[in-house]
Amino acid sequence: MNKKWNTNNIASQEGKIFLVTGANSGLGLGTTKVLATKGAEVVMAARNLEKGKKALQEVKQAAPQAKVILMQLDLADLDSIEAFATEFKRNYQQLDVLINNAGVMMPNERLTTKQGFEIQFGTNHIGHFVLTHQLLPILENTPNSRIVTLSSLVAKMSKADIYWDDLQWEKSYDKMGAYAQSKLSNLMFALELDQRLRAANSPVTSLAAHPGYTATNLQQHMGLTGKVMNFLLAQNLEMGILPTLRAATDPEAKGGEYYGPLKWREMRGYPALNEPPALALDQKSRTKLWTISEKYAKASFAV
Numbered sequence: 001m002n003k004k005w006n007t008n009n010i011a012s013q014e015g016k017i018f019l020v021t022g023a024n025s026g027l028g029l030g031t032t033k034v035l036a037t038k039g040a041e042v043v044m045a046a047r048n049l050e051k052g053k054k055a056l057q058e059v060k061q062a063a064p065q066a067k068v069i070l071m072q073l074d075l076a077d078l079d080s081i082e083a084f085a086t087e088f089k090r091n092y093q094q095l096d097v098l099i100n101n102a103g104v105m106m107p108n109e110r111l112t113t114k115q116g117f118e119i120q121f122g123t124n125h126i127g128h129f130v131l132t133h134q135l136l137p138i139l140e141n142t143p144n145s146r147i148v149t150l151s152s153l154v155a156k157m158s159k160a161d162i163y164w165d166d167l168q169w170e171k172s173y174d175k176m177g178a179y180a181q182s183k184l185s186n187l188m189f190a191l192e193l194d195q196r197l198r199a200a201n202s203p204v205t206s207l208a209a210h211p212g213y214t215a216t217n218l219q220q221h222m223g224l225t226g227k228v229m230n231f232l233l234a235q236n237l238e239m240g241i242l243p244t245l246r247a248a249t250d251p252e253a254k255g256g257e258y259y260g261p262l263k264w265r266e267m268r269g270y271p272a273l274n275e276p277p278a279l280a281l282d283q284k285s286r287t288k289l290w291t292i293s294e295k296y297a298k299a300s301f302a303v
């Protein structure tokens with residue numbers, strides 16, 4: 001396996017259509033710029049169109065010939081996801097890669113989505129679960145299509161668990177626990193989805209990626225601690241986007257794989273195959289989370 005896989009390893013992506021959630025900031029924006037430079041058509045999904053327009057200009061500066069368009073998507077609102085997916089399917093007959101990238105981390109108070117889910121579980125996991133469900137038919141109609149879902153190194157931390165007794169953090173709110181649960185859920189979803197797609201003989205594959213530790217707007221709720229940690233520990237955005245890009249474009253990457261850096265306790269380095277934590281491989285927990293997610297999402301996958 002290529003130990004220093006980087007953007008030079010990405011072939012032309014002309015003719016392919018990518019959809020990136022949270023494309024206006026941090027890793028999503030960086031990922032979009034590289035894909036656009038490589039000739040891909042990229043749909044940038046952003047919840048705030050003003051921020052989205054600024055990001056779109058940045059992409060056009062980096063890649064003047066870029067085929068990029070902006071669409072509004074709030075993953076904390078199931079109605080917004082439905083409206084987005086309806087419009088997407090009206091405009092496109094093809095989707096080569098769905099990148100489930102958007103995320104919110106550790107707000108100091110317990111916040112909720114429009115439908116009342118705890119904001120991190122609701123946005124990071126349920127929002128992407130519903131979006132993927134809505135877009136699966138168009139992915140299935142596109143040869144060699146992929147779904148890449150962003151997890152995190154926190155999915156291996158001691159607080160990473162599925163808190164079955166209080167999934168929505170209604171009894172007591174622990175911001176780190178809630179974020180870790182949402183990112184472990186992302187990983188369990190990506191792996192379970194691939195397993196189900198294989199069992200259904202689907203042509204679509206599902207992979208997971210994590211960016212190590214990368215300084216972005218994600219740390220905005222961490223105050224001074226976040227600033228110090230960003231300064232001391234973070235790798236730069238150019239490195240942080242590589243695991244997503246590898247999972248999304250490397251012809252050798254396979255469904256069910258998990259890409260991320262391995263150095264400095266998985267905070268830094270080039271993208272390599274990562275070992276998922278035991279819980280993400282636990283079939284009973286994965287099935288239970290899938291069933292609960294379908295109930296919350298009011299969405300039943302055909303796979």
Ligand SMILES: NC(=O)c1ccc[n+]([C@@H]2O[C@H](COP(=O)([O-])OP(=O)(O)OC[C@H]3O[C@@H](n4cnc5c(N)ncnc54)[C@H](OP(=O)(O)O)[C@@H]3O)[C@@H](O)[C@H]2O)c1
Binds near residue numbers: 021024051218
């Ligand atoms: N940075 C890291 O070290 C790190 C480590 C592990 C995993 N990750 C994961 O990487 C992904 C990208 O994070 P980032 O570091 O690039 O952070 P970021 O710069 O804060 O970007 C997050 C993106 O998600 C969007 N978002 C938040 N809530 C949303 C919602 N309700 N609907 C639609 N979009 C929403 C944000 O939109 P707004 O700009 O409007 O807020 C922003 O575009 C996340 O899934 C995160 O968990 C990051």
